[in-house]
Amino acid sequence: MTNTKIKNMEDFAAISGLSRPTVSKYFHDPSSVRPTTRARIEAALEQYNYRPNIFAMNQNRKLTKNVGIVVPYLADPFFAEIVRVIERRCVEAGLSPFLFNSQGEPGYEIDILDTLRSLKPAGVLLAPLGRQSDKRAIESFCKDVPTVLFDSNLEDLGEAFVGSDNRSFVSQTVEYLTRTGEPPCFFEMKTPANPNANKRRLAYIEMMDRLGFEPHIVPIKGSGWAFEEIGRQGALKALIEGAFASNTVLCSNDRLAIGLLSACYKMGVKVGRNDDCALRVASHDDHPFSRFTCPSLTTAAHDYSAVSDEVVATLFKLIESGGRLDSRTEQLFPARLIMRDSA
Incomplete structure (x- = not known):
């Protein structure tokens, strides 16, 4: 490892003796470059301890691999469990999930949506605050960004809703x-x-x-x-x-x-x-x-697995269809009674 400071991908390409497009191609998909080139880039990564700025890279793409996940209160075990499954499904599909917690604050929920716009996500999974949400702000966001709502249904907002009945x-x-x-x-x-x-x-x-x-x-x-x-x-x-x-x-x-x-x-x-x-x-x-x-x-x-799987499957369908569905869909999953000692 060297102490040479590399500020950006152009610096890394120059010091590695490779073209900027070749390096960019590798970071987008390592299998897209020749094995000898890939080995050369990976050796340089190790030597110079360089990691690209994924956000800057994404600004140059029409469609990123970022997926936003927004929940109202992550300390609630329901949301923690749903997010755990959603994140895993996204990673398995080669997407990069970014988790945001609005902490029960309407103003913070709006700030998160503004941040997500700057990330140019392929899609967003949004569990809104609901009654406290600024519905106009969410409506505007959904027009700009492919969005699937889950848990709390705001009528007619987003391309789809998935939740429990x-x-x-x-x-x-x-x-x-x-x-x-x-x-x-x-x-x-x-x-x-x-x-x-x-x-x-x-x-x-x-x-x-x-x-x-x-x-x-x-x-x-x-x-x-x-x-x-x-x-x-x-x-x-x-x-x-x-x-x-x-x-x-x-x-x-x-x-x-x-x-x-x-x-x-x-x-x-x-x-x-x-x-x-x-x-x-x-x-x-x-x-x-x-x-x-x-x-x-x-x-x-709740049927945690079914809800989580359907949320992600709906998002994938939305992304593959270019960010819009023919009509807004709603999918509800029934509960299952569990009898224990309290009643």
Whole structure:
């Protein structure tokens, strides 16, 4: 290795005794140059410890291999699991995924979209904030960049949407809980961060009406994405005030349910489906930790693999079709009820 400083690809080509187009061709596709040339370039890379600026390279291409992935809150295990599979699928296809986390902030979400424009991505997979998103900004972005939405559906935006069927989540949990015990109340944030929560509330009301039971919503204060703490504080208040009209509680999502279980432990309220238990608790999502709570959490699970695979497959179809589809498509995957000890 030498201490010679190489600023750009032109410097590297000159010091290697090769033409700039040949070096560029190698970085675009190493197999496109002769084996002897490839060996010469790779020896020079080792000697001078040079790595090209992939962003500068991409500015000279009509279509890059960059794929943007945007999620609202990466600390949420749902998004972490979805992204883990999406990134792997993109890499296997020879694409370069770039992950962005909007951290629940609408302004930051817009900044990310502006950054993505500069990367000239082949396509973008966007899980928008939803209710808080600047829909005009996203609409403008989708017109400029081939975009597939996932998780949160903003009607008519993007070329396609892939997500889970929230109605199937709630219909399964409500049917099971009413069949095996008292009908459930619905435990949710008064101002939910994710629009899927609203769909789940409406599905709960519809399902309870269909089964002939009176819906009972227990809304709790809190905003943002710290669902466990919001759920814990809200459940403590609900337990003290006797806000639960039933001994069965259905939570909007598993992270709220984990907070509720913590509150029950603090208050000495035993949770489970045995005769000596005071409360049954069920939820939605199948959070990776839900099987390890005490008691383990009954929940309706996303089909993580199917959603991830379909998101990437739709993106590939979009890229191959030149960035536009004949019409906007929507693909929803049903949930799967997982019965554990909490209900």
